[in-house]
Amino acid sequence: MDIFLQQIVNGLTIGSLYALVALGYTMVYGVMKLINFAHGDLVALSAFAGLTIYTSIFSNGGTSIVAVITVFLFTAMIIAVVGVLLERFAYKPLRTAPRLSAVVSALGAGLVIQNAIMLIWGPNMKIFPSDLFPSTVYDINGVVITFTQFMILGLSSILMIALYLFINKTKMGTAVRAVAINQDAAQLMGINVNKIIMIIFIIGSALGAVAGLFIGIYYRGITFDMGWMYGLNAFVAAIIGGIGNIPGAMFGGLVLGLFNALISGYISSAWAETFTFTLLIVVLIFRPTGILGETVAEKV
């Protein structure tokens, strides 16, 4: 039973990271109908950028709340800028092109970011400093939860609730939803579609940046090509939940995280991806647009 609860805790931690990354995919997909294949590499870039910022500003080490907030804010800002530039140069010129052209452009952009990381930080694995968060461990009836896990769960819940409120309760959020439903009609109602798309990329990239930093802090070892696998898992999470649907991405992330943790805990981690994608295919066979996805057919 303890193992089960332990795996639930671990699964929720990984699941929240997937959910944060999945939100970036799902928001871009909801508005632009584009799989942003470069998003996973932005997450990897964030881990490396955060590492450099932390070591160059706070080289004396030691945990302070100021250091943590600075690293998170700076990294999120940098990644948001990169995300906006990505949209501006790689996707915007292709908005009217066939959909698959933008997919190829996204794959190219992912390749550029991944190799830029390799050229800047080198091809070897980098180790994230362990002193960013205190190494406190809480033991609740035999279930171990670290301070880092606690922070991941807490901060990602706060961010997700904030995003949910932003999308559903504010005027800007309403505009985002309007653009997702019909860009032309939204434009005719006076919504600046370019601005909305920019906001989507800022929010999506910033959430991805937070996830990237947490991946660095939680797993410690970061490699230039890790974005692909995290991105793919998060994308699967977004699809399981129903892509384009924001609560769906959060739900999908948590489901996939728990599923992964239980598979690794009880069966074998060598088959993790096989189980992930079998789950995806089974979900898609019964719910072709994901669990929380809308059931209407795509317009012709």
Add this chain to the structure above:
Amino acid sequence: MMSRTNIIALIFLIIMGLYPLFADSAWLAIGTTFLVFSVVAFSQDIILGRAGAFHMGHAAFFGMGAYTTAILNVNFGWTILATWAPAVLIPVIVSFIVISPIIHLRGDYLLVATIGINIIFLQILENDLFGLTGGPNGIFGIDVLKVFGYEFFEQTHMYYMSFILLGITLFIMKNLDSSKFGRAMFYVNKDDVAAQSMGINIRYYKMYAFAIGAGIAGAAGSMFAVQYSAVSPEAFDVLQSIMFFTIVLVGGSASLPGVIIGTFVMFVLPEIFREFETARYLIFGLAMIIMMILRPRGIWPVKFGNIPSFLKKGKK
């Protein structure tokens, strides 16, 4: 009378036919792989370009052909010639089993599901299910082709065998275009709802496209395994699938010259620029973005299908 396209095709075939006379052995190997990859790219194009199914797991079918030849030859002692039929048939059967439950998925959902199929295939290879695939190292020591006691072991032999395979594939592609099947697929690709209301069974034709594509990819895989006399999982991973997917879109989907050019750009050019080693893929990624912005329909896009010219008035 020959059309311009036919003349270009003839020139291409002559150049490729004479290529081994000028190339050294390293470039001959690249040339052979180029031919094999073109064949795979054509089979990807049947599924992606013609049937319009977003398929990003084609390396799995390519790998199935390669592994079928390798396993039957090394573990069971079949001759290479005898493995050709199963190397084509097994991918066809597997494509039927794994694709038919997901064939109804819309665009991007199908894309991710096919990536999943490729990843599952790769994990089966790496984890050595059934103890046949040799795990992460793959299988070594695949035989050369022997027919009536004559051994085709030289590089040039491999090259011309791939060349013949490409010729057969081009012949199939040409015939597909003008068959009922080819026209139906073209219609499905342009407007599937209209096609359906004209009585075209989309599910059937998409499955058919997958089956043909998987079969041709399997044949190419068999050739690939014999050329390198070894197979290993990383040659058939998702990145390879992405390459085949990108080849078709960069070249121009449903366009015969486009797919050849796409293969050249995506496979041969990076080989030429090997000196730039580290920055190579950075530039490559940039080139992909720029190419798509400048030519969103591919380098050599297809002209408007097989519709007679008098029907095309006012249409692009």
